[in-house]
Amino acid sequence: MRNISRDHIKAILTLLPSIILIGVFVYGFICNTFWTSMTDWGGSGALAENPEKNYIGLSNYRDLFTGFLGGGFRQDLVNAVFYSVSLLCGAIGLGLFIAILLDCKPRGEGFFRTAFLYPMSLSFIVTGTIWRWMLAPNGGVNILPSYVGMEKLPLKWLTSTRTILEFNWQNLWQVLLCVIAFFMIMAGLWKLKDETSRAGKRWIVIGVMTGTLAWLFGDILPKALFMEELHGFNLATLGIVMATIWQYSGYTMALYLAGFTGISQDMRDAAMLDGASSAGYYRFVALPMLRPITLSAIIILSHISLKMFDLIFAMTGPDNAETGHPALTMYLTTFRANDFAKGAAIAIVLFMIAATFIIPYLISSYRKGND
């Protein structure tokens, strides 16, 4: 027995360097950045050997979200949300579709798999360089149709100044409530389909009520900004979305494909015997079983889309406001405008967004691990 406990000490000692490294480099650094974001480190003299830093509380955050000059950041933030959502839908949808096709076991499956997965191995800088050329207004994708006798496309992939789904930042709370209501209704409908439980109905009722209230009486809510400021999804970002989907749909495909292979043939045969069609099999048997895979794909992809820096840097350069992203703004604010405190605040905002869905995920997987 004594022997074992000595071994346990050895085990802990083995782990210790890593614990210290992670403790300092992850948790310590996050705290440090958080502290920096509450100082006024910036402006002239910011680059001195020992720059002056004074504690100013949350005023950097206030500037970002409600300040006159935070408009660029707010637009980037809204754009990043849209970017994440379209990337998730695109990459998961396309990946799943290809996985189902390959699950039919066509001849040359190995070749197909390689062809869909190879973009994943590339660096974002490589992808960005190639796709910048692909999406040039007078070449690449736009002139492809002319090879089959059609008109050239007039799309301005990366430079369009059009914005869709605009909303006024003043009405931020109202919009947020409506979005929450929408998700509640959707969740309710989803539950209702599975089992006609009361829970589902309850979700719908609350959702509808929140939505209507927000819609009707939204004006009472405090204004998030002192002036009208429209933000929406910049269409120029679609080019970035396309390149990212190209790169990552192979990844979701591989995840799903492995999942499909993991489902035993017996299960499949049983489903077929029950009279399920192919579509029915995927819809009612395979997909529900692969929910954990979908979940991890969502986590990984949103993580990637939140820190997106390299691809935009290589595709449109750091200065194209139409394809802005907070990860890029952070770099520019910090290292070009010398506003270290504000750069740190942007980084913390990104971190908070990431944390809101990663912490619940980690907690649930921790609980599962303990069962």
Next chain:
Amino acid sequence: MIKRFSMGTLLLYGTLGLLVIAYLLPAYLAFVTALKLPGEITLPRSWDLPAEMNWKSFSQAFSLLRPNIVNSIILAISATFLSTLLGSLNGYVFSKWKFRGSEIIFTLFLFGMFIPYQVILIPLFQTLRAMNLYGGLPGLILAHVVYGLPITSLIFRNFYAQIPSALIESAMLDRAGFFSIYTRIVFPLSIPGFVVTSLWQFTQIWNEFLWGICLTRYQSNPITVGLAQLAGGQAVSWNLPMAGSILAAIPVLLIYVFLGRYFIKGLLAGSVKE
């Protein structure tokens, strides 16, 4: 019945064929552009085959990027080696020597995998500076080792979970200790785990850009930074960045084509669940 079957097959291959073409188009474009002479490259004719094969683009791009490629090779190999080794030890502890709180520590480790790296950027280079590691490869290696720990520990933990505990227990009865069990039993079994993890790490490190641009001086820039430089000068002839992209992609692409099975395993292990 037969007819419907063949219609379905046709549809299947047709869709797959179209998709494959769409996925390969960017690669095709990169190749033809790289092989053209600078004067021949124009946007409206970007899809045409080169009139004359200009293989020189590759040697030119290579000579421009050679220092960066050397840096990246040193960086990727040493950082991969270190983080894999540490990850293997961690995974061994997390799966076979659980102690009170080890699961919590493991979860806290995992969290490090998902943070946006912007959030640690400012303190990172301040710390590296204080350690006198800023600017060169050692600092970059350290960063990659530390932030690679979560994923390598995760993959090895999942991998070692498959080694039956009975094996460990019987070794303990033979009075084998912590390290001798690792060297005699666990390590020999974990070659596939090492392959998967190092492939994954190598790919990640080779492709990384943000730290490369923020933490190194010019002489120590990795390949991604060198390539961004090459492609950033707007008036340069486009065959060079394209050839450079292909050169930068080759090591990882080779890994992927020849060791694809392991790569996919790495991907799956990288997705926490299982």
Next chain:
Amino acid sequence: MKNIVGKFFFVLCMALLLSCPAPSAYAKDLSGDLEIFSWWAGDEGPALNALIELYEKQNPKVKIINATVTGGSGVNAKAVLKTRMLGGEPPDSFQVHAGQELIGTWVEAERMENLASLFKDEGWLDAFPKGLVKLIGTDKGIWSVPVNIHRSNVCWYIPANLKKWGIEVPKTWDDFFAVAPKLKAKGIVPLALAQNWTANHLWESVALASLGPDKWDALWSGKLAFDSPEGIRAWELFGKVLEYTNDDASSLSWQQATDMVVDGKAAFNIMGDWAAGYLNTTKKLAPVTGFGWAPSPGTGGEFIFLADSFGLPKGSPHKDNALAWLRLLGSKEGSDAFNPLKGSISARVDSDLSKYNDYAKSAAKDFGKDRIVGSLAHGVTANEGFMNDFASVMEMFLKSKNAAVTGKAAQQVATKNKIGR
């Protein structure tokens, strides 16, 4: 009287300079590395290479590391430089725009070595125009060596094309608004514009035309507010000008915008005179006959200038090598090797004009007689904090086209960044 003394002094200095042996005599036997950090890649590379070759000839044992970071006007280089300086790994010498970009960022942070004694030893206090030396110095010292003078408010065109379309070069913006609709009707873009920083670049030409040089200077000394009626009028004029620019601007590099003019897709382009180097060297067009230029509309007799300079950061690892480099940059020999290729004029008052092309000769002449004002877009009049915030103000304007709100925002930015204080 004073003038005569000045001239006498100048001649004396020249004589001293000429009697001195060539700069290489200063060089002890230097060895080791010399890392030069700049954003002169691509088209601007040959000019830098000419200097490097000269340096290598003088100091054959020094290995030069030419660390360039691409991106017009140093947009990427400035960020990379900052990580280097913060990381305690400064390059031996780096490029920086003379003016507030140097003073506001690096001198105030006490990161630069004082070069006053170098200036005295080399007699540069008289070799460079007084106004320029004032811009690179503070009361505590002189902080960088200027290598060139660029002009920002230049309007470029192709004479043959204008003849074909039957139009004249506009002298004022009203002239421009008279011809622009006609050009537009023909499917020609009246004014070619490129990515974001070139919008700032255009703004300074437009604002100078709208404000006039006195009020322009007042703007930067804090005596005139951006949201004053005059300030807002400048934004209104700018908005009107923007209506006649290409809508794919943000995807183009400045070279591509200039290409539009060369290819006959656009009539005019307002760009700094590095475009002359591009048109002449890369596009192989002859000055006057192949391409033409004029002060941007409404700024005749005014010269918005900017200057590139090199400084010596504290902690430079090869200080002696860097000092030799700076000596070369400031010398007549170095200046006249670099500037003809770069398309700029020498910062020295004694440059050998016969080595320069027709454009540079005319620019040098204008520099001697025009009213000189500083450039905003290239770091002369305002510090980096302001410039970065101004970029978001510009974004706001491009999106909203609301002159009054933008003027107010610009004033807030100016207050925040302590403009004029």
